[in-house]
Amino acid sequence: MRGRLLRTLEESYGGRIGRGPSHxxxxxxxxxxxxxxxxxxxxxxxxxxxxxxxxxxxxxxxxxxxxxxxxxxxxxxxxxxxxxxxxxxxxxxxxxxxxxxxxxxxxxxxxxxxxxxxxxxxxxLGKPAIPVDTHVNRISKRLGLVRKEAGLEEVRETLQRLFPVEKWHLINRGLVLFGREVCLPRYPRCGRCPMAGVCPSEGKG
DNA sequence: AAAACGGGGGC
DNA sequence: GCCCCAGTTTT
Known part of the structure; x- marks a missing residue:
């Protein structure tokens, strides 16, 4: 699941990830x-x-x-x-x-x-961190990376443990874009989701 | 754990 | 009209 997600994010959004700290x-x-x-x-x-x-x-x-x-x-x-x-x-x-x-x-x-x-x-500041917003929270639970009952702090710690630090930037930007374009809050577009087949929440709205 | 804050856009 | 949005603070 982890590898599949990283591959998906890299293929779908890798080109749209900016690098380096801004002001x-x-x-x-x-x-x-x-x-x-x-x-x-x-x-x-x-x-x-x-x-x-x-x-x-x-x-x-x-x-x-x-x-x-x-x-x-x-x-x-x-x-x-x-x-x-x-x-x-x-x-x-x-x-x-x-x-x-x-x-x-x-x-x-x-x-x-x-x-x-x-x-x-x-x-x-270009320091390692994973901001947990509604997208990251929702998607982590739908994919089964984190248990549904987890609070924001548990989601954050779990993701940081699950992925190597050099992938955090891809996780951050990728999950938000994925959540905004495919894994929508209400009606997720499972029909055109690159995670179809491995997502435990597929087709469950 | 739940409520309050809040205008704007999609449906 | 109703629902949701890269949350935080107060109750």
Whole structure:
């Protein structure tokens, strides 16, 4: 199952996997904006906010009403505006204006939970991490990699144990694309799924 | 463990 | 209209 999954992800999405860390502050801001919101709706807000406030200092001094306007379009906007501003302030006061490089420090920032912390580590700082979102959670359970009752922490630990660290990036990006295009939440497209034949949940909706 | 936050797009 | 979205925080 593991080998089959890695092969599938590599063949289907290998060409679409970017490499190397990007700007950690931008990853952090974009990731908070993207919570419970489709990526298409996030991009405009993310661009306008980051061009108005490209640094923690700029973001922390942005008036809340203006911040809210800049990110209009994303869900949970009031919450996100407050958390983004508070997080920027903490980056400035406690981390010298830098994004901290440990999971523990990241998760002390408002709006940063386990998933966002792992996204920053992985995509922002190029450190090994597997962010567990709804896609990764759902697919891991459908494929039988993780028991259905598992919480997010158990899913994360199991995946990290199951796959060699050099494959984590493929797992991260591949599972999300797979979940968005084939293994859909409600009506998975089992008919055209490359895992058909080995998936224990095939045809079970 | 469950509820609350939330606008936008697909069906 | 109803459901879901690369979750986090509070109850």
């Amino acid at each position: 950690p502050f931008r990853v952090l801001v974009s990731c908070i904006l993207s919570q419970r919101t489709r990526e298409e709706n996030t991009e405009r807000a993310s661009r306008s906010l980051l061009s108005a406030a490209p640094t923690p200092r700029a973001l922390s001094s942005l008036p809340l009403p203006r911040l809210k306007k800049l990110i209009r379009g994303v869900g949970l906007a009031d919450q996100k505006a407050r958390r983004l501003k508070e997080t920027a302030k903490l980056l400035l006061e406690k981390h010298g204006g830098r994004v901290p490089g440990t999971r523990e420090a990241l998760m002390e920032l408002p709006g940063v939970g386990p998933k966002t912390a792992d996204v920053v580590l992985c995509y922002g």
